[in-house]
Amino acid sequence: MSAISDKIMRRVRAKGRGWAFTPKDFIDFGTRGSVDMALSRLVKDGAIRRIGRGLYDYPRLHQKLGALSPDMDRIAQAVSSQIGDKLVPSGAAAANLLGLSTQVPAKATYATNGASRVKKVAGRTLSIKHARAPLIDNAPVRANAVLQAMVHFGRSNIDADMIDQLAKRLDDRDMKSLVSSRAQMPGWMGDIVLKIDAAMHG
Incomplete structure (x- = not known):
């Protein structure tokens, strides 16, 4: 060798x-x-x-x-390094990661700050879509998943119960990333981040 x-x-x-x-x-x-x-x-x-x-x-x-088949999140990290764009779980995958939904999406979908594309890896389809919510640089995966889940559910469907659930799932590092990045988000998302923070530390 x-x-x-x-x-x-x-x-x-x-x-x-x-x-x-x-x-x-x-x-x-x-x-x-x-x-x-x-x-x-x-x-x-x-x-x-x-x-x-x-x-x-x-x-x-x-x-x-x-x-065994490779893990989709590990594949996404490698693809992210290959294409030079950030990838985070989006839509139903983000909701599942955060425990807001038990539905496991059939197709792995990731949000990116780059161009939308579809990649075939290990016989599976990786669907990469340009994010509708901001992707925070150097933030933990869960913090970015929160913003993608918000877009997935929509402003009017995020209730107190969901906010409490997110407060239980996130740690201080996730919360710090979200609070310090509020200026990058639409106003309504920033307001929900403050509510999650209050539920976590209230």
Whole structure:
């Protein structure tokens, strides 16, 4: 195994099974061409799996079933790094993540600050749509999911019960991101953020 392959596998193992990644994650190890060659060799050896164009994962293994399907959120993180746009769960996926809905969407949909597109990864469809709510930079996934869920439900459908539920689901870091980013949101969203904050700390 080449020195680059060795280094790549050390980083992959450190991240743990289930990690999805792109060649960009190893660009500090050498030229893009040498990283691509090392990744191809590792796929051939069965150490990692190619799940899409320029996308790989270190599959989770099951005793009886063998390699499991990659996790959609992990794939979305890798795609985000590949295309250079932010991706966060949107619509029904955001509502599900926050415990506001038990409905698991059939198609994984993510909001982005970039262009809308559809990607096929590991035999599944990743639907990426330009966000209708702002995406906050450097904010936790849950904080961004709150804004996407607000757009999904609509202003008139967010009641006190939902606000209480969100207050229970979020932590101080999520709340801090939301409160400090109120200037980026439509006024009604900013008002709901204040209500969630009050429910959390009231």
